[in-house]
Amino acid sequence: MTKINALIIDDEPKSRNILRQMLNDYCPKISVIGEAGSVDDAFQQIQSKQPNLLFLDVEMPYGSGFDLLKSLPKIDFEVIFVTGFDHYALQAIKFHALDYLLKPVDIDELILAAERVEQSLQQTVNTQRLLQLMDNLKNPNRSTHQVAIPTGNGREFIPVEDIVRCSADGSCTWFYLRNHRKLLSSKNLGEYEKILPGELSGEPHKFYRVHYSDLINLYYIQSINRQDNLVAMKDGTEINIAQRRKAPFLDLLKRENLY
DSSP, rough: OOOOEEEEESHHHHHHHHHHHHHHHHOOOOOEEESSSSHHHHHHHHHHHHHHHEEEESSSSSSHHHHHHHOOOOOSSSSEEEOOOOOOHHHHHHTTOEEEEESSOOOHHHHHHHHHHHHHHHHHHHHHHHHHHHHHOOOGGGGOEEEEEETTTTEEEEEEGGEEEEETTTTTEEETTTTEEEEEEOOHHHHHHHSSTTTOOSSOOEEEEEEEEEEGGEEEEEEEEEEEEEEEEEEEEEEEOOHHHHHHHHHHHTTOOOO
């Protein structure tokens, strides 16, 4: 395609100016066709200018970037979130493999994000990721959420409650599901350790990394063999518990009344 028509949506004029200049200098395929400093203004400009791409600030006065997306009758453009904070927002964005930039925006990160958008627009705008993200944000029970898993053929959406365990395979991750399916993700296990509900969450499906190579769902534990440092899962597999992780793991199980 030729030019990517973009809107910059940020309540801070200085941030908009900096991003516009960076795009002019380093991303020649992106043409900034407008700016907005509020959700209401952005809504009007999206309807009238029909951009291919939004650079969307997560946090703004009188409404967030997510509020804007939820208010739109349709989403037929790509989104790159821009944020300086809000841990949950970043986690939600990562959950669905959407692009985001942290302020202050790094030039190399901006260029890479622009290249990914170009590749995506040459195919088709994947609005399913945005729609699923919106649904997750409206539903505080993360155990019912879905994870977008990048595979060789695109992305597959998997409910968190279906994940029995995850296993590292080099820089990739195998997902083992309760229906005995397995799925290979192109992301590493560390990414999913950050994304999936952890020991401090209030969710029924908590994940704990018992070994460098294994992240397990506590809900699917069958039994523990302390002598051999093994945890048996309900899918029939046995997983080694790393010695240095054994004590905190057993403490967690006691707190959860699982041991």
